[in-house]
Amino acid sequence: MTSPQITGSMDSLAAAEIFGLVLVVLGCAIAxxxxxxxxxxxxxxRLKLNxxxxxxxxxxxxxxxxxxxxxxxxxxxxxxxxxxxxxWEAGIYxxxxxxxxxxxxxxxxxxxxxxxxxxxLLLSIALGVALGALPMLYIRFRRKRRLKQFxxxxxxxxxxxxxxxxxxxxxxxxLQVVVKEFEPPIGAEFATVLEQTTLGLPLSRxxxxxxxxxxxxxxxxxxxxxxxxxxVGSSLAQIIGRLSEIMRTRQRLRAQIxxxxxxxxxxxxxxxxxxxxVLLAFSIVQPGYARAxxxxxxxxxxxxAAVVLDLLALVTIRRLVRxxx
Numbered sequence: 194m195t196s197p198q199i200t201g202s203m204d205s206l207a208a209a210e211i212f213g214l215v216l217v218v219l220g221c222a223i224a225x226x227x228x229x230x231x232x233x234x235x236x237x238x239r240l241k242l243n244x245x246x247x248x249x250x251x252x253x254x255x256x257x258x259x260x261x262x263x264x265x266x267x268x269x270x271x272x273x274x275x276x277x278x279x280x281w282e283a284g285i286y287x288x289x290x291x292x293x294x295x296x297x298x299x300x301x302x303x304x305x306x307x308x309x310x311x312x313x314l315l316l317s318i319a320l321g322v323a324l325g326a327l328p329m330l331y332i333r334f335r336r337k338r339r340l341k342q343f344x345x346x347x348x349x350x351x352x353x354x355x356x357x358x359x360x361x362x363x364x365x366x367x368l369q370v371v372v373k374e375f376e377p378p379i380g381a382e383f384a385t386v387l388e389q390t391t392l393g394l395p396l397s398r399x400x401x402x403x404x405x406x407x408x409x410x411x412x413x414x415x416x417x418x419x420x421x422x423x424x425v426g427s428s429l430a431q432i433i434g435r436l437s438e439i440m441r442t443r444q445r446l447r448a449q450i451x452x453x454x455x456x457x458x459x460x461x462x463x464x465x466x467x468x469x470x471v472l473l474a475f476s477i478v479q480p481g482y483a484r485a486x487x488x489x490x491x492x493x494x495x496x497x498a499a500v501v502l503d504l505l506a507l508v509t510i511r512r513l514v515r516x517x518x
Contacts, residue, residue, distance in 0.1 A: 276332075281406065283336035284378065292328055300325035315497045339378050340409060344444070346379040347411055351437035358430035364419070365390065382407060397423055411440045450516050461510035468503055 277289045285292075303321035350371050357367040365387070372384045382403050389399040400416045414436055422429045476483040486492040 276329075279332050279336055282339065282408070283332050284339050285332060285335060292332075296325045296328050299327060316493070316500070319497075319500060340407065343378050343382070343407055344409055344411055344440075346375060347409075347415070348437045348440045348444070350375060350379060350383075351415070351433050351440070355430050355434045355437065358433065364396065364429065378407075411443065414439070454514055454516055457514040461507070461514055465503060465507040465510060468499060 273289045273293065276292065280287065280289070280292065300321040303324035304317050307317035307320040353371060353374065354364070354367045357370060358364065362370075368383050368387055372380050372387060374380075375383075385406075386396075386399045386403050389402065390396055394402075397416070397420045400419055404412050404416045415433075418432045418436055419429070421427070422432060472483060472486075486496045
């Protein structure tokens, strides 16, 4: 007859083996996804050196034969089209099916980990959803940072274009100088514009394509200015100079709004995360106080309700402190 200590040690060993196996599978999946992204990124760098940057729309529509089946099914779904567009805007050149596979593996990892240590179906699903949403949060972070870098670089690009136009250079020549002088993301995007014009696309249409790839209001102002100048024939240097002043004014207003709402946003984050920190502190200082929340059925239900209410509070506070301008 086996003793309870031996049984407990066997259960712990089995849980550790399952946890290790899940980590190995997850690591292999992440390495495969990142290796695909690195290969594509290296190809994009070679294209950039040759001044032939990729056109996301063309690459998105042109599928290789081995990408049929699951990849084609994913592409027909509107949600995956939005995911693919977000990945391009974030500068992540990985296939959508690979990213979806990574999210599914992360969801399964959360389910296995929570099912091993926590006897609650709702908490297991919540942990799986939280881990599965990590790639989406990373894409959103990369997209936001890339668009901010583009917006911050744009006024300096306009100042350079204004100086070149006043010196007698053409707009295309000014864009070539911008590609040489500025780093990505704005340099790579204007390199794509130059490549499209080389292939025969009108400059105004190429700029419209760039505005579709980089959904920024400041860039749309530049596209409208170039289109109006091509139709009316006014001084493009003066228009670009005025646009540069407007963009800097908008950036100062954004910074002021962000500074004025910083206290409210930080208060919302602190209030939302406070219950989790208190639970962690009690688990370390007095484990007996918090053990009932994970072992007793009533405590588990209370913990599930607290998690749901805390998430609703975070979403509500975020919507209250968000300023639309």
